[in-house]
Amino acid sequence: MIIEIKGVQFVNKGAELMLHAVLQQLEAYNKEVIFALAPNGNSSYKDRMKVGSYQKFSFRKKSYDLNGLTYFIPKAIRNWLKNTFGIVTEADIDVVLDASGFSYGDQWPLITIKNTSKEIVRLKQKNKKYIFLPQALGPFNKGIYSEVVLKGFSEASLICAREQASFENMINSVSANANVKLYPDFTNLVKGTIDDGYSDHSDKVLLIPNCNMISTRNSNSQWKDTYIEFLKNSALVVRELGYTPVLLNHEGDADGEICNQVANLLDGNIEIVKEADPLKVKGIISSSKAIICSRFHGCVSGLTQSVPCLGTSWSHKYEKLFEEYARAEYLLSPKIQKDEIKSKLLASIETIDDELYVKNIIKYKHESELMWQDVFSVLDEVNNG
Template sequence: MMIEIKGSQFVNKGAELMVHAVIEQIKANWPDAELVMATNPNSPYVERAKLGAYQKLSIRKNIIDLNFISYKLPVKFRTWLKHKWGIVTEADITHVFDASGFAYGDQWGSLTIKALAGEIIRSKAHGQKYLFLPQALGPFTRSKDLSYLKKALPQADLICAREETSYQHVKGIVGENSNLHQFPDFTNLVTGVLPDYFVNGDQKVLIIPNSNMVGSRNNQSAWKSNYLRVLQDAVAMIRELGLQPVLLNHEGAGDGAICEQVNQACGGDLELIHETDPLKVKGIIGASHGVICSRFHGCVSALSQGVPCLGTSWSHKYERLYEEYLQSECLITPEITAEQLREAFSTAKQLACGEKQVKARDHFKQQSKDMWKTVFQRA
């Protein structure tokens, strides 16, 4: 059994946390399974090697997809590639666990949809399994994308939409299909690790930025002119409350640049955390007094651990997440004033420990357990 963990990377800490969550379940259910990960700019060989993952050879460049050739290669040659160089092809993979998070929809290129459709259809034709783990999907409005997806998605063994909006986007394509389910983000089952250097967390409020908030993928233009102002207001509010603001870089250079901008605008003396271990990032979030967050998995890590969390949004996935955790009031708008921000943070602290919210956290953890049961049944 050879399982590809697709859509994974090591720069975005949320994406890497999903990798850990997947591997944890694979080891528990299929301890002898072999792992495969594809190369990409954010998934260097060294990081993949630490997980013992084989490297997937992809024969695709832009619109040209020649991965069908891998099925025509002699088995002896593919075996030699695997054992000599640690390289496997699409033909060697028995299961694809697609953990892309948010990679398919109008906010991304059509080439991704075309490649996805081809891979699903080839997988079905060769008796392999293709399973989408919970992720945000859609919207899908481009005619070419819809044509590809209508042919491919019904052939997937399992499609897990992460929330109602994504579910409806896919349902509009496949209809009432038995392969379509709705399950929450599954990193809520992963236990974080608190690093020794993070002390007095109960006196610290994390600010976790997201470069997408001021990028082209965000269709809420008001955020582009207000985002830095809101984060600076957040720093001032935290200090006024007698707490310590801390900047946490959840993904790479883009987010790091925003951290530096906020730091310089607020005096240049803020604590800035660049933690590379996603388990430690989750541990830091769990040990904090509160969080003001623009990264989806940062929000999940806070909400699922009962940490007060104000969020911002550039995609429907944030609105649905906060609705599910019964904390929609904690998703702030770009026009929010400093006083309103303080009131919202007070609300977040009240809701984090509310009886209904505690039940919601427990409910979604059980949902994630049910999801994994479904995955291994379908696989």
């Protein structure tokens, strides 16, 4: 069986963490499974080879999608490409596991949804499977968006919405017989690793920025005026409380630029951490005193490991995440001042053993295990077919 893992990459540590979450589960399911990754600007050949991936060659450029032609390539030639160069095409793929995180909705280009819808339909016609792993989906309020989703996404073998809003977006957008389920973010089952160089973070509070907070994707425009100042004030508050602030770059250059801006406002007197290994990033988070975080999977890593977490939001997925873990009061507004940052941070530390919060951590990990059972049932259909 050849499985394409779609939507992951190696610059955004959350996306790479999702890749490792999938790989760990596939390893447990069947060590003989072959997986493939398609190249993109944030997924180099070197990175893909490092994790043992086959190379998915895509015949697609913007709106021009010729992947359907790969089914006319003689199987002997496809086998030669696979066995000699590790190259596979859509015709070789048995299952697509889509771990895009947040790529389908009115905030994103229509072409992405169109291409995915066409792919799902083609795969089903060839008795192949397309599975959306838990992710944020929708809304699909624009007329053409909803039409494309209804036609294509309805044909997926399994659609896993990551929170209630996404679940409702899909239920209202796909056909009545579509297989839509509600499951939490699945990186909660991944264990981080502690690097010796980062083993002593017990007095450190991580500040994890997100360039989307000040981009046009953020519908709350107030953050564009207050975000950098908020991060600076957060660092000052952390120091006032006797802890050490550390900037953690959870993605790439754009987040790195924010880290540099904040560091300059603090006269360079703050450590900036950029760790390439997402498992180590999760380990760094687990060993810290607390986090003040704008990256979704940074928040997930904190919330699921009982690390005090204050968050900011540029998408509904943050509100729903904090609600799920009964920590909604720790999602901050763009008008927040220093004194309130301090009180919120102290409260998040003092309530880290809250009974409902602890129960929800256990609950959502169990639900992720159930999600993988559903995925494996689909994979079994392929194996037994």
